[in-house]
Amino acid sequence: MTLNRLPDPEKRLSIRDLSKLYKEFVALDHISLDIERGEKIVVLGPSGSGKSTFIRCLNRIEPHDSGVLMIDGKIIDQKTDLTELRGRVGMVFQNYNLFPHLTVLENCAVAPRLVRRIPRGKAEDTARRVLAQVGIAEQASKYPIQLSGGQQQRVAIARALCMDPEIILFDEPTAALDPEAISGVVLIINDLAAQGITTVCVTHEMGFARRISDRIVFMDKGRVQEITPPEEFFTAPRSARARAFLNEMIRF
Amino acid sequence: MRRTGLPGVLIAGLVTMFATISARAEAPPSFAANGTLTACTNPTLPPMTFVNGAEASALAGFDIDLVREIAGVWNLRPDIVQMDFEGMFPSLSAGRCGMVISGVMRQATRERNFDAIPYYESAMVVIARAGTPKISSFSELSGQTVAIETGTSYGRLIEIENAALAAQGKPPVRVQLYPSEDQVIQQVLLGRAHAALSQDVEVLYRRRQLGGKVTTIFKPDIPDFHDFAIYIRKDSVDKARLEQAVDELRRRGTLTALAHKWNIDDTLEEAAATRGAPSRFDVQTFLSALVSRAFFKGAAMTLIMALLSHVTAIAISIPIALALNGRRSLIQPVLSAYVAVFRGAPTLLQLLFIWNALPQFLPIFRESWFTPFLAAWISLSINESAYQVEINRAALRAVDRGQSLAAEALGMKKSHVYWHIVFPQALRIALPPTINDFISLLKTTSLASVISLQELLAVTQIQVARTFQFTEYYSAALVWYLGIVFFFLYVQKRIERRFTWADRDKAAAHDA
Ligand SMILES: Nc1ncnc2c1ncn2[C@@H]1O[C@H](COP(=O)(O)OP(=O)(O)OP(=O)(O)O)[C@@H](O)[C@H]1O
Numbered sequence: 001m002t003l004n005r006l007p008d009p010e011k012r013l014s015i016r017d018l019s020k021l022y023k024e025f026v027a028l029d030h031i032s033l034d035i036e037r038g039e040k041i042v043v044l045g046p047s048g049s050g051k052s053t054f055i056r057c058l059n060r061i062e063p064h065d066s067g068v069l070m071i072d073g074k075i076i077d078q079k080t081d082l083t084e085l086r087g088r089v090g091m092v093f094q095n096y097n098l099f100p101h102l103t104v105l106e107n108c109a110v111a112p113r114l115v116r117r118i119p120r121g122k123a124e125d126t127a128r129r130v131l132a133q134v135g136i137a138e139q140a141s142k143y144p145i146q147l148s149g150g151q152q153q154r155v156a157i158a159r160a161l162c163m164d165p166e167i168i169l170f171d172e173p174t175a176a177l178d179p180e181a182i183s184g185v186v187l188i189i190n191d192l193a194a195q196g197i198t199t200v201c202v203t204h205e206m207g208f209a210r211r212i213s214d215r216i217v218f219m220d221k222g223r224v225q226e227i228t229p230p231e232e233f234f235t236a237p238r239s240a241r242a243r244a245f246l247n248e249m250i251r252f
Numbered sequence: 253m254r255r256t257g258l259p260g261v262l263i264a265g266l267v268t269m270f271a272t273i274s275a276r277a278e279a280p281p282s283f284a285a286n287g288t289l290t291a292c293t294n295p296t297l298p299p300m301t302f303v304n305g306a307e308a309s310a311l312a313g314f315d316i317d318l319v320r321e322i323a324g325v326w327n328l329r330p331d332i333v334q335m336d337f338e339g340m341f342p343s344l345s346a347g348r349c350g351m352v353i354s355g356v357m358r359q360a361t362r363e364r365n366f367d368a369i370p371y372y373e374s375a376m377v378v379i380a381r382a383g384t385p386k387i388s389s390f391s392e393l394s395g396q397t398v399a400i401e402t403g404t405s406y407g408r409l410i411e412i413e414n415a416a417l418a419a420q421g422k423p424p425v426r427v428q429l430y431p432s433e434d435q436v437i438q439q440v441l442l443g444r445a446h447a448a449l450s451q452d453v454e455v456l457y458r459r460r461q462l463g464g465k466v467t468t469i470f471k472p473d474i475p476d477f478h479d480f481a482i483y484i485r486k487d488s489v490d491k492a493r494l495e496q497a498v499d500e501l502r503r504r505g506t507l508t509a510l511a512h513k514w515n516i517d518d519t520l521e522e523a524a525a526t527r528g529a530p531s532r533f534d535v536q537t538f539l540s541a542l543v544s545r546a547f548f549k550g551a552a553m554t555l556i557m558a559l560l561s562h563v564t565a566i567a568i569s570i571p572i573a574l575a576l577n578g579r580r581s582l583i584q585p586v587l588s589a590y591v592a593v594f595r596g597a598p599t600l601l602q603l604l605f606i607w608n609a610l611p612q613f614l615p616i617f618r619e620s621w622f623t624p625f626l627a628a629w630i631s632l633s634i635n636e637s638a639y640q641v642e643i644n645r646a647a648l649r650a651v652d653r654g655q656s657l658a659a660e661a662l663g664m665k666k667s668h669v670y671w672h673i674v675f676p677q678a679l680r681i682a683l684p685p686t687i688n689d690f691i692s693l694l695k696t697t698s699l700a701s702v703i704s705l706q707e708l709l710a711v712t713q714i715q716v717a718r719t720f721q722f723t724e725y726y727s728a729a730l731v732w733y734l735g736i737v738f739f740f741l742y743v744q745k746r747i748e749r750r751f752t753w754a755d756r757d758k759a760a761a762h763d764a
C-alpha cells in the first residue's frame with residue numbers, strides 16, 4: 001500500500017496506525033486507511049476481527065489508544081468536542097436502537113432539538129422531509145413497535161440523516177432484513193453517496209457488500225489484511241486470509 | 253369561741269407559715285421551660301386520659317384536668333402531648349416530656365428511675381364476665397388466660413404468681429398482652445380471656461358501656477397498685493414542688509371535685525349493677541364514624557404522610573440507584589450498606605429508633621420542632637427509599653444499553669440521555685412496582701401511631717377506647733383504607749394506559 005506515514009488532511013478520513021486495546025487484548029492493530037469524500041467503504045472480516053470496534057472508533061464511541069484519526073484535517077482525540085464530532089459522523093446500529101417511547105417523527109427530531117437547539121417545528125419539518133427521502137413519510141406518527149424491521153431500519157437511517165452528517169457508519173444494517181428490504185437499503189446508501197455523504201458499512205452479506213462499496217476493507221485479528229475494489233475482492237482476493245474467508249462464506 | 257382564742261392565733265400563724273410554703277411551692281419546677289408545662293399522656297385510658305368526642309385533639313379526663321390545675325398553680329401554660337404508652341417513659345428520659353401523667357400507678361421499680369408523685373387512690377381489680385364466681389387469691393387463676401395491657405406492670409405481678417404456682421407444681425396463669433385497656437376488656441367480653449387485670453376507676457367509668465357484662469371477681473391488696481402517680485425525671489426539688497402543688501389542690505377540694513366530675517367516686521357494686529350497652533353492629537355509629545371529621549383528618553394524615561414520604565424516598569433513591577449502577581467507586585459499599593440496613597430493619601423499629609433513641613444521642617432532637625410528623629416522615633422516607641433504590645436499579649438496568657449508546661452517537665449530552673431517553677423508559681418499567689410499594693406504604697403509615705402520629709389507625713383506636721364499639725370503628729377505618737387504595741389502583745391503570753408505545757396492540761388501537 002502506498003500511504004504516507006503522515007495523515008492526509010485533504011481526505012475526509014485519514015487513519016494512521018490506529019490501535020485499540022481491551023486490557024491485554026489487541027482489538028485493533030495499527031490500522032491505516034484514507035477515505036475520500038462520498039466514498040463507500042465496506043468492512044468485511046470474520047467474527048471478532050474488530051470490524052465493529054473499528055467503526056466505533058470513528059465517532060469515538062470507543063476511544064482509540066494510539067495512532068492518529070483525522071477527519072477533514074482535524075485530529076480526533078480526547079480534546080475533541082464529542083457533540084460536534086457526532087454531529088458530523090452519524091451511526092446506524094445493527095438492532096436500530098430506536099427510542100421506543102418516541103414516535104418516528106420524534107425519534108428523528110429529538111437530537112436536532114436537544115443537541116442543535118433547533119426549534120421543534122423546524123426540526124420536525126426536516127424530519128418529515130428526511131422520512132420522505134427514505135420512503136416512510138406516512139409512518140411519522142407511529143411508534144417504533146408498530147413498524148416492520150425494514151421500516152425500522154429506515155427510521156434509524158433517517159434519524160442519523162437528520163443531524164446532517166458528512167459520514168455515516170453502518171454496523172450490519174441488513175442483519176435482520178429480507179432481500180427486498182436489503183435492496184431498499186442499497187438504494188438509500190447509494191443515494192447518500194450521490195449526495196456526497198461518506199459511508200462506512202460493516203456487513204456479513206456478500207451480495208449487499210458488492211452493491212454498496214467503492215472499496216472493500218478486509219480485516220482479520222484486528223488488522224487490515226487488504227483494501228481492494230469489490231470486483232477484484234470477490235474474484236481475486238490478494239490475501240490468503242481473504243480467500244479462506246470467502247471460501248468459508250460460499251460454503252454456507 | 254374563747255377556747256379557740258389561743259389556737260386561733262396559732263392557726264393564723266400556721267396559715268401564714270403555709271402561705272409562705274405554698275408561695276415557695278408556686279415556684280415552677282425546673283422541667284417547665286418558657287412558661288410551659290409539658291405533660292405526656294397516652295389517651296386510651298378513660299376516665300383518666302382519653303379522647304372525648306370525635307375530634308382527635310380533644311383530650312379529656314381526670315389526668316388532663318389535673319395537668320391544667322397544676323399548671324394553674326404555677327401560672328404555666330399546659331402543653332399536653334399524646335403518645336403511645338410504650339413511648340412515654342423513653343420520652344420522659346429524652347426530655348421531650350416534663351412529666352408523664354397517664355393513669356400510671358406509683359410503683360417501686362419505676363421509682364428507681366423516676367420520681368413519682370401520687371395524686372389519686374385506686375385499687376387493682378380482677379374482672380371477669382358477669383356470673384363468674386369470686387376468687388380470693390391469684391393462685392385460683394392457675395391455668396386460666398388473663399388479658400393485660402402491654403407496658404403495664406401487671407405482667408410482673410403474674411410472673412411472681414406463676415413462679416409460686418410452678419413451685420407447687422400447678423399450671424401457670426396464661427398471659428395475653430394487648431396494647432390498650434379497651435382491647436384488654438374486649439377479650440373478657442369475647443370470652444377469649446377468662447379474666448383481665450384493671451383498675452377500679454376504669455371499670456367504674458366503663459359501667460355504662462359494659463352494662464353489667466363484667467364483674468369484679470377479686471380485689472387484691474397490692475401496694476404497687478394503690479395510687480395513680482405523676483412521673484418526672486429524678487430531681488428532689490422538683491418532686492417537692494410537685495407534691496406541694498398536688499397537696500394544695502387536694503386541700504382546695506379540687507381533686508374530689510374532679511373525681512366526681514369523672515364518675516369515679518361511686519362504689520364498684522353500683523357500677524356493676526348498671527345495664528344497657530348495645531352489642532350488635534350499630535349502623536348509625538358506623539356511618540357517623542365514616543363521615544366524621546376525625547376519620548377524615550386521620551385519612552388525610554395517612555395519605556399526606558404516605559405521599560410525602562414516597563416522594564422523598566424517590567428523590568433519595570434515584571441518585572443512589574444511579575451511583576450503584578454506575579462505575580465502581582468508594583461510595584458504592586456505603587450505599588449498599590444503607591440499602592441493606594434499611595431494608596433489613598423492621599419499619600416499626602426504625603420509627604421507634606428515630607423517635608426515642610435518636611434524641612438520646614443528639615439532644616437537638618428533643619426540642620419541640622421534632623414532631624411525630626417529622627419523625628414519621630424521616631423514618632418512612634428512609635425506609636421506603638431503600639426499597640425504591642432496588643426498583644429503580646432494576647428499571648434502569650432493564651433499559652437496553654443500546655438506547656444510551658444510540659443517544660450518545662447522536663451527540664446528546666449525558667444529562668439529555670438520562671432525561672429524554674433513559675428515564676422515560678425506566679419510568680414505565682418502575683411504575684407498577686412503585687405504585688405497589690406506595691400502596692403498601694399507605695398501610696405502613698399506621699405503624700406511626702406508636703409515635704403518636706394521628707393517622708387513620710390511631711384515630712380509630714382512640715375512638716374505640718372512648719366508645720368500646722370495636723366493630724363499627726374498625727369497619728369505618730377499613731372502608732377508608734380500601735377507598736384510598738382502590739383510588740390509587742385506578743390511578744395506576746390510567747397512567748399505564750398512557751404508555752401505549754410499549755405495547756404493539758395498544759399502540760395500534762391508539763392510532764385508529
Ligand atoms: N468492550 C469490550 N471489552 C473487551 N473486549 C471486547 C469489547 N468489545 C469487543 N471486544 C473484543 O474485541 C474483538 C473485536 O470485537 P468486534 O465487536 O469489533 O468484532 P466484530 O468484527 O464486529 O465481530 P462480529 O462480526 O461478530 O460483530 C472481539 O474479540 C471482542 O471479544
Ligand SMILES: [Mg+2]
Pocket residue numbers: 051052053171
Ligand atoms: Mg460487530
